[in-house]
Every structure is written in C-alpha cells, then in structure tokens.
Amino acid sequence: MTPQINAVSMVVADMAASLAFYRRLGLDIPADADREPHVEAVLPGGLRLLWDTEETVRSFDPDRDPGPAGSGRLGLAFACEGPAAVDAAYAELVRAGAEGHKEPWDAFWGQRYAVLRDPDGNTVDLFAPLA
Template identity: 70%
Template structure:
C-alpha cells in the first residue's frame, strides 16, 4: 500500500474572508461555501485545497490552538502568465486590503516574484518566469 498526497488543508479563522481571498486568486469557489464548516476545492491536476474553520477542528480536537500571529507554516504558490500579471495580481490584492509580504521583484533565480499574506497569516507566493533576455546585436 502506498499513500498518495492529494490535498493541502488550511485552518481558517473566518471562512468567508479566506474564501474571498482565494477567489480573487482565481479559485472557483461557490458563494454558498461561505456558510459551510468545511470546503474542498479541486485544483488542476486533481489536488485539493481544503478549508476548515477553527471550530470544525476543535469539534474533533478540543486541545487544538492556532499558531501565534505571523507564524504561518505553509506557503501556497500561484503561477502567473507573465511578470506583468504578478504585478497586477499583487496590486489587486493589496488594493483589496490584503497585506503584502514581499513586493514584486526580479528574483535571482529567474522569476518575477511577490508574496501576499492571506487572512490567516499564511504567505501566498505569486511568480512568473522573467522574459528571456535577447543578446544585443553587434
């Protein structure tokens, strides 16, 4: 028997607020999900992103406590089509009131890269390959 990874779970303090954040990043989450205690979103390739409220977790694990503020332990990554989209998505999220962790920059590993903080303190990375440089003609 072999276990197969197929999902990432997020424990959220305000489900509707968290779902609104991830909708802005393009995830198809029905509005009715805002009132549920557990939400699953199937991602391209079959992986799932799972959302549970703190109350849901405490219903089966009464001793559970959230990590201290600012100590998110996971980071999710969203690929963008190009560097301009990294900038635009970052700008849209900041304008919507979400905190920027790293403003867009050209990373040494060849990507336009930025990080936003989701409503529960987890970082969400935005990235796209930098345009290939064309050698100057002689």
C-alpha cells in the same frame, strides 16, 4: 501502496474572508460556501485545497493549537502567466485589503516574485518566469 498527496488543508479564523482572498486568485469557490464549516476546491490536476474553521477542527481535536494567526502556518505558491501578471495580481489583492509582504521583484533565480499574506497570515507567493 505509497501514500500520495491529495489535498492541502488550511485552518481559518474567518471562512468568508479566506475564501474571498482565494477567489481573487482565480479559484472557483461557490459564494454560498462562505458560511460552511468545511470547504473544498479541486485544482487542475486533481489536488484539493481544503478550508476548515477553527471551530470545526476543535470539534474533533479539542487540544489542537494551530498557532497564532499571522504566524504563516502554511505557504502556497501560484504560478502567473507572466511577470506583468504577477504585478497585476499583487496590486489587485492589496487593493482588496490583502497584506502585501514583499512587493514584486525580479528574483535571482529567474522569476518575477511577490509574497502576500492571506487573512490568516499564511504566505501566498505569486511567480512567473522572467524570460
């Protein structure tokens, strides 16, 4: 059998801050998950997004170095309903304290696009077709 992607995993410094960020992007994550060492969210289509605290990962891989926070260890992209939704989501997340990396713009490849950083410095792209 050929391996198939089933999950995307992130190592986070602050579970509550990371989950709050992704909740604002519409992910259904229970509020009581903020204090857990491992959290999973099933996305449409069955792909899972996983969060593990740095301490959890060190418990089974003590030599692992995830790199410095803010280094963009992972990138995720979220499709929005339209160009105005890109602008609205970007503005809401920045108002809530997220780091805006690139404000929304009309990209040459035909999408409204914006880039933020989550609390661990991972890039989070927001996009929608310009049509």
